[in-house]
Amino acid sequence: MTLDMPGADLPGAADPTITDIIPAALAAIDPTLPGASAKAARALGIEAGAGQILLILVDGFGYELMMDHLGHTPTLRSVRTDIRSIHTIVPSTTSAAITAFGTGARPGATNMVGFSVVYGDGLMNLLAMEGGPAPAQWQPVPTYFERLGAQGVDCAVVSPARFAGS
Incomplete structure (x- = not known):
């Protein structure tokens, strides 16, 4: 089919x-x-x-949006022949996609299966990681950076402080 x-x-x-x-x-x-x-x-x-x-991962900045606005981005415009379109995962929510990006695993393996999920008697917000267990307890797949760090490879992630350790 x-x-x-x-x-x-x-x-x-x-x-x-x-x-x-x-x-x-x-x-x-x-x-x-x-x-x-x-x-x-x-x-x-x-x-x-x-x-x-x-x-550099820019959430919500898709290929078509970027190509439609290259006139406003001289640096990206200068490398436009090197820009590739790739596909995200399903569901294409921020929490699911960023986790897939960082782990290489699909949402079913990471438990990041949408924006929110039923947890106990309420809803767990998977983007804010509120209403459920700690991120490390919920999402079991090590990130590439954790795996590399375990091998002695230096890695750095730049993100808001509230996401440290998530």
């Missing part, structure tokens, strides 16, 4: 997704790093030999 949705950009089985970005970047630095994927690097057109990688 094939799903046909005119105008929809549906991913094929071999198309890169948000879960391929960090594995591809790691492979560009060192294909032996935990989580590195030469296959993902090839799919995204990322070449080996990088000394460092800087990844």
Whole structure:
């Protein structure tokens, strides 16, 4: 059975997704790093030999929105031929997608299955991680950064302080 949705950009089985970005970047630095994927690097057109990688994830800033507004972004406009469209995961909520990006795992494995879930007698907000257990208890999959840190690789994440440890 094939799903046909005119105008929809549906991913094929071999198309890169948000879960391929960090594995591809790691492979560009060192294909032996935990989580590195030469296959993902090839799919995204990322070449080996990088000394460092800087990844910037802007939530809610999709490919079409970016391409429609390149006139306002001279830096992005200067590299427009290198910009690739990739697919997110389902559900494409912030909590599910950022967790998939950071772990390489799909929402079912990370328990990040939407914006909120029923927990006990109430709702747990998966973005704010309110109304349920601590993030480390709820989301069991180690991030790429945790796996790399365990191997002695220096990593840094820049985000608001309230997300430290999440």
